[in-house]
Amino acid sequence: MVDRPRIRRFDIRAYLDERGVGYEEAGAPNVGDGYIGVNCPFCDDHRNHLGIHLETKRWKCWRCATSGDLFDLMRYFEPRISVDEYRERLRGRGSEGELSFLERVQEVMDPSPVARRISPSRKSRVPLPREFAYIDELSEPRFAHDPARLIGLRYLENRGFDMVTAVDFELGVCAIGPYMGRLIVPVQDEKGQQVGFVARDMSGKARVKYLVPPGFERTDYLYSIHRVVAGAELVLVEGVTDVWCTGDCAVATLSSALSPVQLRQIVSRRPLQVTIMWDGDAIAKAFRTAERIRPFVPRTRVVPLPFGADPASLGKGRVNQLLNGEGAHPQKI
Numbered sequence: 001m002v003d004r005p006r007i008r009r010f011d012i013r014a015y016l017d018e019r020g021v022g023y024e025e026a027g028a029p030n031v032g033d034g035y036i037g038v039n040c041p042f043c044d045d046h047r048n049h050l051g052i053h054l055e056t057k058r059w060k061c062w063r064c065a066t067s068g069d070l071f072d073l074m075r076y077f078e079p080r081i082s083v084d085e086y087r088e089r090l091r092g093r094g095s096e097g098e099l100s101f102l103e104r105v106q107e108v109m110d111p112s113p114v115a116r117r118i119s120p121s122r123k124s125r126v127p128l129p130r131e132f133a134y135i136d137e138l139s140e141p142r143f144a145h146d147p148a149r150l151i152g153l154r155y156l157e158n159r160g161f162d163m164v165t166a167v168d169f170e171l172g173v174c175a176i177g178p179y180m181g182r183l184i185v186p187v188q189d190e191k192g193q194q195v196g197f198v199a200r201d202m203s204g205k206a207r208v209k210y211l212v213p214p215g216f217e218r219t220d221y222l223y224s225i226h227r228v229v230a231g232a233e234l235v236l237v238e239g240v241t242d243v244w245c246t247g248d249c250a251v252a253t254l255s256s257a258l259s260p261v262q263l264r265q266i267v268s269r270r271p272l273q274v275t276i277m278w279d280g281d282a283i284a285k286a287f288r289t290a291e292r293i294r295p296f297v298p299r300t301r302v303v304p305l306p307f308g309a310d311p312a313s314l315g316k317g318r319v320n321q322l323l324n325g326e327g328a329h330p331q332k333i
Helices: 002-010 012-018 070-075 083-092 099-109 135-139 147-158 163-167 240-246 260-267 278-293 316-323
Strands: 033-038 052-054 058-062 133-134 173-174 182-188 192-200 234-236 250-252 273-278 299-304
Touching: 012 033, 070 083, 070 173, 083 135, 133 135, 135 147, 135 163, 147 163, 147 173, 147 250, 234 240, 240 250, 240 260, 240 316, 273 278, 278 299
Parallel strands: 234 250, 234 273, 273 299
Antiparallel strands: 033 052, 052 058, 133 173, 173 182, 182 192
């Protein structure tokens, strides 16, 4: 059984401080009594929606519903921590207790808990909207002057992409409905089967740039993972346009965080090297993520980008230069 008294005495603030993780105390926005709040690494959260209970050390993100206990939290920061090491950490902070090995094996292998599942849930698969229309259908006479498709193509061209991108990534639009005025980007699993989508605002005026349909958990998938050749280099970026700009070696986390499910998908590709090229304002997270990947892929590196920049804004030529080590300036974190 888990020794709850010693878990209660575990100094969670000191543990987070040692790893450079900022947190807010009760009374701060989105942080209730008896909790501390951190930015959730499993979703695109910047407002401390992940609350950690100071007594039980159980945690949950009130934005994406990912949850777990103290062991789960340690496994996020230290993917290879064993049960024995977990016990030692508790002893080191004045705790000692019996932890059932079978309980922990069951937690790691059972795909039902949200925070610890290692395979995507079937429930997180969402079909494309009924109003979805492929942009590449503009080549057909009956759709040649379709306004919605033309707006989608124009948006791509203004971002440096073209019809080839629309065809390769099966991009579409919706003329009506909740996703009208957005570029619909299908998301596939490791086998290339469509499992969900993200909807990108094309007007530049929407309060929310990307919409994710209800029921689709983007932390379950790496965008474009099915295109990556096993045993080759893998480039980890944040957004879908970053993938289009980088090439078939790139996959996107769809946020500045890497979930345990996504980490498994990377490892399963047995990449020769992993290069993290996240947006310039996520450089600290990129280096921490590299430390999580390196035990599985020793050749893991971070290519820092200027603050406020992402691969898509830099363009294909500059991205290739950075990947080849031309003009890159590594930063120490």
